Amino acid sequence: MSIKSVNPVNGKLIKTYSEDSEKVIAKKIKLGARAWEDWQFTDFDLKAALLNKTAEVLRERKKELAALMALEMGKPLKSGLEEVEKCAKVCEYYAANGEKFLKDEPVETEASKSYVCFRPLGIVLAVMPWNFPFWQVFRFLAPGLMAGNCALLKHSSNVTGCALAIEEVLKEAGFPDHVFQTLVISSKRVNQVIENPLVKAVTLTGSTGAGIQVARQAASLLKKTVLELGGSDPYLVLEDADLEYAAEICAQSRLINNGQSCIAAKRFILVRSIEKKFLKIFKEKMSEKKTGDPFAPQTDLGPMARTDLRDELHQQVLDNIQAGAKCLLGGYIPDPKGKHAYYIPTILTGIKKGMPAYTEELFGPVALVFSAKNTADAIRIANDSSFGLGAAVFSKDIASGEKIAEGLLNAGSCFVNTLVKSDPRLPFGGINQSGYGRELGLFGIREFVNIKTVYVR
Numbered sequence: 001m002s003i004k005s006v007n008p009v010n011g012k013l014i015k016t017y018s019e020d021s022e023k024v025i026a027k028k029i030k031l032g033a034r035a036w037e038d039w040q041f042t043d044f045d046l047k048a049a050l051l052n053k054t055a056e057v058l059r060e061r062k063k064e065l066a067a068l069m070a071l072e073m074g075k076p077l078k079s080g081l082e083e084v085e086k087c088a089k090v091c092e093y094y095a096a097n098g099e100k101f102l103k104d105e106p107v108e109t110e111a112s113k114s115y116v117c118f119r120p121l122g123i124v125l126a127v128m129p130w131n132f133p134f135w136q137v138f139r140f141l142a143p144g145l146m147a148g149n150c151a152l153l154k155h156s157s158n159v160t161g162c163a164l165a166i167e168e169v170l171k172e173a174g175f176p177d178h179v180f181q182t183l184v185i186s187s188k189r190v191n192q193v194i195e196n197p198l199v200k201a202v203t204l205t206g207s208t209g210a211g212i213q214v215a216r217q218a219a220s221l222l223k224k225t226v227l228e229l230g231g232s233d234p235y236l237v238l239e240d241a242d243l244e245y246a247a248e249i250c251a252q253s254r255l256i257n258n259g260q261s262c263i264a265a266k267r268f269i270l271v272r273s274i275e276k277k278f279l280k281i282f283k284e285k286m287s288e289k290k291t292g293d294p295f296a297p298q299t300d301l302g303p304m305a306r307t308d309l310r311d312e313l314h315q316q317v318l319d320n321i322q323a324g325a326k327c328l329l330g331g332y333i334p335d336p337k338g339k340h341a342y343y344i345p346t347i348l349t350g351i352k353k354g355m356p357a358y359t360e361e362l363f364g365p366v367a368l369v370f371s372a373k374n375t376a377d378a379i380r381i382a383n384d385s386s387f388g389l390g391a392a393v394f395s396k397d398i399a400s401g402e403k404i405a406e407g408l409l410n411a412g413s414c415f416v417n418t419l420v421k422s423d424p425r426l427p428f429g430g431i432n433q434s435g436y437g438r439e440l441g442l443f444g445i446r447e448f449v450n451i452k453t454v455y456v457r
């Protein structure tokens with residue numbers, strides 16, 4: 001079997017990779033387990049130095065890595081450069097804080113000494129998506145390695161070049177052989193990796209369907225999982241919001257990575273009294289972004305990552321129009337006979353219960369607009385979802401915005417007057433169909449460790 005990497009700008013084949021055989025997979029797992037025998041005892045200073053060196057290598061190679069993303073999944077160069085920088089930052093963050101986060105915690109008991117320590121688990125399999133080909137990996141990898149785990153990466157097939165580049169970066173930074181390895185395999189072979197007894201845990205970022213499949217198998221083997229899945233983040237624009245600002249942030253968030261982000265704003269819940277005014281500005285902001293060649297410096301939006309994903313999105317748009325939604329902007333494929341994966345930023349208004357978009361995630365540059373009678377109704381609509389990744393509320397009354405974010409919105413990350421974003425210092429993850437477990441911050445590094453009690457009589 002071979003794995004193909006295809007340029008979404010023109011449909012041209014970039015490279016074909018041959019898939020790792022069963023034997024190669026088993027060998028890589030064995031080598032990872034062998035590497036872990038030493039890696040688990042490697043002291044924090046050395047691990048930190050290696051992560052700091054990784055940050056250096058990432059920065060040195062950032063242009064080449066951003067170009068690889070542009071080629072394989074259409075991310076504009078300037079966004080790719082930002083992504084590589086964020087990876088460097090997360091490496092530095094855990095280099096600086098990992099030891100402190102995993103320091104022994106004494107607990108007073110009747111023992112002469114009792115404490116909690118945090119020991120690594122072994123090999124963790126990371127199943128990662130194509131949308132942030134470097135960041136999604138480093139978000140798990142920096143804390144994972146600092147905690148003393150080894151990692152195997154099963155990346156999305158369309159970004160195999162990026163996956164192999166990550167392996168090279170770590171090698172160049174001086175990580176011991178096999179502490180991190182890329183598996184060149186299709187999704188069908190993931191179960192073979194999970195069932196290997198040397199693989200102790202799995203982290204997956206991807207769709208809810210993929211998460212359920214992996215979690216089901218891992219659970220049957222009692223292996224720990226962290227799942228960062230889909231989302232349909234609501235952005236609530238209340239009566240007293242600064243509309244110009246809110247519209248700017250809403251458009252920015254909807255179009256992050258050409259709309260292909262789990263935490264992009266997807267549902268815009270507008271209090272009726274400001275709806276018309278907000279939509280006028282929002283439409284302008286959504287139209288302003290420049291779509292084009294991902295290699296051109298002025299491009300804000302490249303193509304979507306694959307034509308099948310673009311076609312699926314377009315079908316969702318058509319289905320919702322058919323169900324009664326109004327198309328305020330876009331809603332079509334430019335040059336539909338071409339071999340590209342471009343899609344025009346789109347706004348659908350009048351989304352109501354019963355329409356597909358009321359419940360589905362739209363993973364691309366399509367904004368869904370909901371009308372709410374008042375603040376309470378906006379909160380009700382926001383929470384009427386199976387997802388629970390992020391949410392944002394816009395209001396000039398910051399105290400009330402905070403109250404809504406903290407107590408009333410059901411999601412893993414709730415932001416006031418700004419867009420939902422991940423930050424190495426803050427835990428990141430969802431509830432309900434958006435997954436479980438946390439990445440980043442203190443909570444992230446403690447997911448894949450044995451929280452061990454030591455008791456000395």
Ligand SMILES: O=CCCCC(=O)O
Nearest residue numbers: 131261262263421422
């Ligand atoms: O699809 C998920 C995107 C997450 C991006 C982030 O961690 O900022």
